[in-house]
Amino acid sequence: MNRINAGVMLLALLAMAFQAPLAHAHNLRKKGETVTVADSTLSVTPGRDWNRLSGKAGKNVETWTLDGGQLNDLTFFGGIVPGKPLVKERHKKKAPLPKFRKVTLLVELPELLEGTYRTYKNIGTFRLISTNPIKFLGQDGVTFTYEYTDQDQITRKGEATAAIVAGKLYMVSFDAPRLHYFERTIADVRALVATATL
Amino acid sequence: MNWLLLAGALSALSAIPAAAQKAAVPPPYAGVYQPQGVDEIGWWRQDDEDERTLAASPLVIRDEKLTGYIRNVLCATVGTGRCASARVYVIREPVFNASMSPNGTLRVFSGLLLRMRNEAELGAVLGHEFGHFERRHSLNLFRTQRSGTDLLAWSGLLASMAPSYNVIRVYRDLQWSVYGHLFRYGRDQEREADALGVGYLNQSSLPPQAAAAMWQNLMAELEASAKARGLRKPNFKTVAFTASHPPEGERAATLAGLALPDGSGRDNRAAQYRAALAPWLPLLLEDQIKLNDFGGSDYLIQNLAADGWTADLWFARAELYRTRGNQRDFANAIQFYGNAISLSGALPAAYRGLGLALTKTGRLIEGQAALQKYLQLSPDASDAKMISMMVPGAMRNE
Known part of the structure; x- marks a missing residue:
């Protein structure tokens, strides 16, 4: 990299850093208080305190964490409409993401998440471990587990639960490093998912 | 480079x-x-x-x-x-x-x-x-590379100040130890x-x-x-x-x-190359077609098939079309799955994809038959329970 470009990159990084207000509040989500999530009617009652991160990966997406997004990432997808991707695309044309569609079947939702992760992160190491039926939001849903290695070399485990209600996709996913962090919190996450209503 | x-x-x-x-x-x-x-x-x-x-x-x-x-x-x-x-x-x-x-x-x-x-x-x-x-x-x-290292230190600091998804990603992109320096x-x-x-x-x-x-x-x-x-x-x-x-x-x-x-x-040793890569080809193809790059992936598959189509290539192409998910893609996918199955009967995932594609085009009975075949060939598949819900009577046959 030459010096000029290094300078340009540094300027770009500075611009990014100061564009985002530093005092962006992460909100506390208190134990036992029912809240709606992801700008939708999806509501959950957490069994412990969580932090809601201010950054949004997409229009109807919201992320909670305990120790930071890289250590435990609980993401709610609240009513993704047909024709839309799970998270916001970096560039609609140049870097398109797989879309949720009207004809998408429950059993294909793991593939949708897999395709989104692989495309967004540009990784090859993603593995679906299990896909099973479950009741979610009072409907037939799907719960699935997966594992992937990100560019930061940490292998993460994930578990997601999803259902399609009135043509919209509702999903809760939890990703955490396979070592320690996933097992530590997954029981809390499952309890939280069980409280989800529309 | x-x-x-x-x-x-x-x-x-x-x-x-x-x-x-x-x-x-x-x-x-x-x-x-x-x-x-x-x-x-x-x-x-x-x-x-x-x-x-x-x-x-x-x-x-x-x-x-x-x-x-x-x-x-x-x-x-x-x-x-x-x-x-x-x-x-x-x-x-x-x-x-x-x-x-x-x-x-x-x-x-x-x-x-x-x-x-x-x-x-x-x-x-x-x-x-x-x-x-x-x-x-x-x-x-090396000297300009050293200024790159300074940049890395700065970007790490700045990324931690701005908690947006993208900035963190940019920082990660700068971690070169595994990927090689730029x-x-x-x-x-x-x-x-x-x-x-x-x-x-x-x-x-x-x-x-x-x-x-x-x-x-x-x-x-x-x-x-x-x-x-x-x-x-x-x-x-x-x-x-x-x-x-x-x-x-x-x-x-x-x-x-x-x-x-x-x-x-001179001999470019294409046959030897194909043979050496054969065990890895299904995985490499899977990694490619799941990148949501339809044009590039289809070009690659057809290019690989220039010396003859194999079951793996037909299957990859079928998956590529099915996951793009336009109605016309399902029709093509059904045909490609069929080609894969006719070349190799030992591809359970081809029956799965065929079943799903048929289901999505409204051909439920044929779709269920294909899914049934998938469950027979691969009863321990990770999504077997999910698929069996789509096949009436599948549980009884297990």
């Missing part, structure tokens, strides 16, 4: 001056080399550290046979005396990329293996990288590496014309990818290898001109 080309470069290929100078025979290799001087010693130390991280990375494909094969291709290209100084690591990432760092770490990305069609093309890429290594191009860039070689260095790369091939038993052919193929893929996305021209920045280097028309012509004309009759 950048195999980046312009659309316009291709037209230049046909207009090579007949009297173009052929690549000179590479100079004799000095043998085991130890870094000289404070800059090189420091650079190697950092590189050794990176290699330790790389060697322990979960992203490295640990298959002795595959790694050994790539090594043999490198040895066949640059000669056995030279190749002893390289250590090959195959990284599982579906991109066109390869690099060789100063201490002899040769990184080969899995996406490169999918795109090469024979040993000569692979040798052309490896030889080019080896040329940078042999001429110690990165050492000349070398931006100058034109003269690229020219030198091109000359050396083709020079090795000229001297080897592989056809040196492969360098230009490989280039042409990559260009066509990028164009197919851009076209399917409705873009006017390919976005070179999306390809790791080409992002750091502006496309040059001059280069393609030079490459073709450097090749010994009478080398074109």
Whole structure:
């Protein structure tokens, strides 16, 4: 990299850093208080305190964490409409993401998440471990587990639960490093998912 | 190190001056080399550290046979005396990329293996990288590289200040220990590496014309990818290898001109390449088709099928069409799954995809039959319970 470009990159990084207000509040989500999530009617009652991160990966997406997004990432997808991707695309044309569609079947939702992760992160190491039926939001849903290695070399485990209600996709996913962090919190996450209503 | 080309470069290929100078025979290799001087010693130390991280990375494909094969291709290209100084690591990432760092770490990305069609093309890429290594191009860039390291420190600090998803990603992109440092070689260095790369091939038993052919193929893929996305021209920045280097028309012509004309009759060892990659092809294809790059993936599959369609290729193409998910795609996918099944009965996933595609086009009864077959062939599949809910009576048959 030459010096000029290094300078340009540094300027770009500075611009990014100061564009985002530093005092962006992460909100506390208190134990036992029912809240709606992801700008939708999806509501959950957490069994412990969580932090809601201010950054949004997409229009109807919201992320909670305990120790930071890289250590435990609980993401709610609240009513993704047909024709839309799970998270916001970096560039609609140049870097398109797989879309949720009207004809998408429950059993294909793991593939949708897999395709989104692989495309967004540009990784090859993603593995679906299990896909099973479950009741979610009072409907037939799907719960699935997966594992992937990100560019930061940490292998993460994930578990997601999803259902399609009135043509919209509702999903809760939890990703955490396979070592320690996933097992530590997954029981809390499952309890939280069980409280989800529309 | 950048195999980046312009659309316009291709037209230049046909207009090579007949009297173009052929690549000179590479100079004799000095043998085991130890870094000289404070800059090189420091650079190697950092590189050794990176290699330790790389060697322990979960992203490295640990298959002795595959790694050994790539090594043999490198040895066949640059000669056995030279190749002893390289250590090959195959990284599982579906991109066109390869690099060789100063201490002899040769990184080969899995996406490169999918795109090469024979040993000569692979040798052309490896030889080019080896040329940078042999001429110690990165050492000349060490000073600018140091300013890059400052940048890394700064970006880490700034990323932690701005908690947005994208900034964190940018920071991660700057973690190069596994992926290799970003070398931006100058034109003269690229020219030198091109000359050396083709020079090795000229001297080897592989056809040196492969360098230009490989280039042409990559260009066509990028164009197919851009076209399917409705873009006017390919976005070179999306390809790791080409992002750091502006496309040059001059280069393609030079490459073709450097090749010994009478080398074109040599065996490019395509059959051996296919055989060596065969165990990995399904995985490489899967990684590619799940990248949501319809145009590029379809081009690659058809290109691989130029020597004959196999069940793996039909299956990959079917999955590609089904996951794009337009109604017309399902019709094509159904046909492709059928082709895969007729070539190999032992592909349970083909019955799964066929069943899903049939279901989505309203052919429920046929779809259920296909899913039933999937469950029979693969009763312990990770999604067996989910699929069996779509097949009335499936539980009873288990």
